[in-house]
Amino acid sequence: MESEAAEVEMRRRGHSVSRWSPTKEQISTLENLYKQGIRTPNASQIQHIVTRLSAYGHIEGKNVFYWFQNHKARQRQKLKLKQQNVGSSNHFLHASQPICQNVVCGPYCLQQSGTGFYSQQPPKVLASGVSSSIVTFGLQRMCDGSQRNELLQQDYNSRTSNHKALTLFPLHPTSILEEKSSQVPSLASFCEGAIDTSSAAHINEDAHPENLPFFDFFTSSHVSD
Amino acid sequence: MESEAAEVEMRRRGHSVSRWSPTKEQISTLENLYKQGIRTPNASQIQHIVTRLSAYGHIEGKNVFYWFQNHKARQRQKLKLKQQNVGSSNHFLHASQPICQNVVCGPYCLQQSGTGFYSQQPPKVLASGVSSSIVTFGLQRMCDGSQRNELLQQDYNSRTSNHKALTLFPLHPTSILEEKSSQVPSLASFCEGAIDTSSAAHINEDAHPENLPFFDFFTSSHVSD
DNA sequence: GCAAATTAATGATTTATTCAAG
DNA sequence: CTTGAATAAATCATTAATTTGC
Numbered sequence: 454m455e456s457e458a459a460e461v462e463m464r465r466r467g468h469s470v471s472r473w474s475p476t477k478e479q480i481s482t483l484e485n486l487y488k489q490g491i492r493t494p495n496a497s498q499i500q501h502i503v504t505r506l507s508a509y510g511h512i513e514g515k516n517v518f519y520w521f522q523n524h525k526a527r528q529r530q531k532l533k534l535k536q537q538n539v540g541s542s543n544h545f546l547h548a549s550q551p552i553c554q555n556v557v558c559g560p561y562c563l564q565q566s567g568t569g570f571y572s573q574q575p576p577k578v579l580a581s582g583v584s585s586s587i588v589t590f591g592l593q594r595m596c597d598g599s600q601r602n603e604l605l606q607q608d609y610n611s612r613t614s615n616h617k618a619l620t621l622f623p624l625h626p627t628s629i630l631e632e633k634s635s636q637v638p639s640l641a642s643f644c645e646g647a648i649d650t651s652s653a654a655h656i657n658e659d660a661h662p663e664n665l666p667f668f669d670f671f672t673s674s675h676v677s678d
Numbered sequence: 679m680e681s682e683a684a685e686v687e688m689r690r691r692g693h694s695v696s697r698w699s700p701t702k703e704q705i706s707t708l709e710n711l712y713k714q715g716i717r718t719p720n721a722s723q724i725q726h727i728v729t730r731l732s733a734y735g736h737i738e739g740k741n742v743f744y745w746f747q748n749h750k751a752r753q754r755q756k757l758k759l760k761q762q763n764v765g766s767s768n769h770f771l772h773a774s775q776p777i778c779q780n781v782v783c784g785p786y787c788l789q790q791s792g793t794g795f796y797s798q799q800p801p802k803v804l805a806s807g808v809s810s811s812i813v814t815f816g817l818q819r820m821c822d823g824s825q826r827n828e829l830l831q832q833d834y835n836s837r838t839s840n841h842k843a844l845t846l847f848p849l850h851p852t853s854i855l856e857e858k859s860s861q862v863p864s865l866a867s868f869c870e871g872a873i874d875t876s877s878a879a880h881i882n883e884d885a886h887p888e889n890l891p892f893f894d895f896f897t898s899s900h901v902s903d
Numbered sequence: 904g905c906a907a908a909t910t911a912a913t914g915a916t917t918t919a920t921t922c923a924a925g
Numbered sequence: 926c927t928t929g930a931a932t933a934a935a936t937c938a939t940t941a942a943t944t945t946g947c
Contacts, residue, residue, distance in 0.1 A: 472924055472929050493917085519930060526918070527928080697914050697939055718932080744915060751933070752913080 473516040478509040483520055492525050494518070698741040703734040708745055717750050719743070 475483070486494075486502065494502065499517045506512045700708070711719075711727065719727065724742045731737045 474925080474929085516929080520928095522918090523928065523930085526920095529918090699914085699940070741914080745913090747933085748913065748915085751935095754933090 473512065475512070475516070475520070476510045479506045479512060482506060482509075483517070483524070487521065487524055487528075492521065494521060698737065700737070700741070700745070701735045704731045704737060707731060707734075708742070708749070712746065712749055712753075717746060719746060 482505070483502075491498065494517065496514075499514045502517045503512055503514050506517075707730070708727075716723065719742065721739075724739045727742050728737055728739050731742070
């Protein structure tokens with residue numbers, strides 16, 4: 454439905470609408486995604502999620518971002534409390550089980566080689582100067598050697614998606630989702646998207662006058678190198 | 679063109695460009711801005727800064743954002759160390775002096791009324807659906823009642839600019855800078871800018887087909903209120 | 904002088920904490 | 926009381942300074 458117009462109206466009329474109120478569908482979808490292992494969606498993922506969930510009501514990228522941020526944190530602290538109560542002793546390699554039983558948590562993490570991971574993608578720069586910062590997702594941190602034995606299903610899908618295009622939304626196997634959108638670390642990427650792109654927009658406005666007002670998540674592969 | 683060239687240059691010289699290396703000019707400008715009181719520039723401020731600093735080399739919004747984030751934090755911890763060494767006892771209302779002697783730190787902060795500050799601007803939404811999330815800058819937290827007696831020159835200019843249009847860049851007294859750009863809380867706003875704008879753009883693209891790819895920093899006074 | 908090796912700065916991310924709307 | 930939103934603190938990782946041995 455067009456809750457968008459309604460909300461814009463509402464906001465324009467001074468009504469607070471100061472905070473996003475997710476619909477049931479939106480929440481359940483987000484929870485599903487979380488269960489599938491999404492922890493910190495990157496720009497393209499968020500873009501996708503927003504696009505899909507917009508069908509159920511107004512939603513913005515930051516809402517999605519914050520939702521995952523908060524959900525992750527609160528699941529974690531919930532877990533912490535639980536474990537505290539149970540007082541289990543062998544808290545070594547089996548975290549996250551109580552949280553999401555649905556996701557496969559491969560034993561791929563912890564104690565890998567020191568800094569061997571993060572060269573998945575070479576730094577790539579888009580023609581418009583929108584560099585896609587790349588790489589460092591969060592895995593190498595967990596695998597680093599420090600004892601961050603928190604959750605560890607972090608980017609299971611981020612990595613698998615390189616191979617099989619992860620079914621973020623069962624409805625749309627549109628691929629995209631990953632790979633070329635280049636693992637940009639969520640927040641900063643938006644930043645760059647919002648700001649630098651705008652400047653880029655009036656710099657070479659003729660580049661994509663079509664319907665990509667700020668960034669092409671999809672073409673970014675072949676730049677000008 | 680200029681900034682791209684610089685970066686391309688850098689890349690050609692074998693530098694991996696995995697991280698932004700500010701030029702001298704960029705740094706000094708940023709430091710000046712900081713001294714002028716800018717702590718957490720919002721989207722429009724960042725946009726402006728980027729536009730200006732692009733003349734000196736490649737730079738993106740996120741770079742500016744992170745720079746302020748880091749600089750603020752590190753100045754703060756530097757200060758903390760200093761104070762620790764001095765062991766001054768009457769730490770009550772005179773923070774931030776050691777950091778930036780150039781900025782006027784009015785005694786306007788701490789112990790104001792509880793939540794009186796952040797209603798400077800009513801939530802405003804641009805026609806394109808790019809809501810400018812608004813408000814909460816960071817001041818209300820400091821002034822709130824909690825004892826965050828850290829710095830407090832936070833948005834001195836944010837407030838003064840309401841009256842006298844703060845000279846962010848001596849070169850360009852273009853005003854803008856504040857007021858109407860509605861104090862959007864930095865990060866999230868980019869997020870929204872990057873994501874929501876795109877989706878919104880093809881929803882009602884006809885809103886501002888002119889040359890305002892996502893926000894008009896300059897005209898924003900008479901939006902559609 | 905100069906590169907390899909160390910150290911210091913600092914750019915970039917993630918996590919924790921806090922505020923406040925509903 | 927729950928949770929969306931925002932900021933600050935902590936942390937990681939890379940670049941620049943610098944030291945060191947030749």
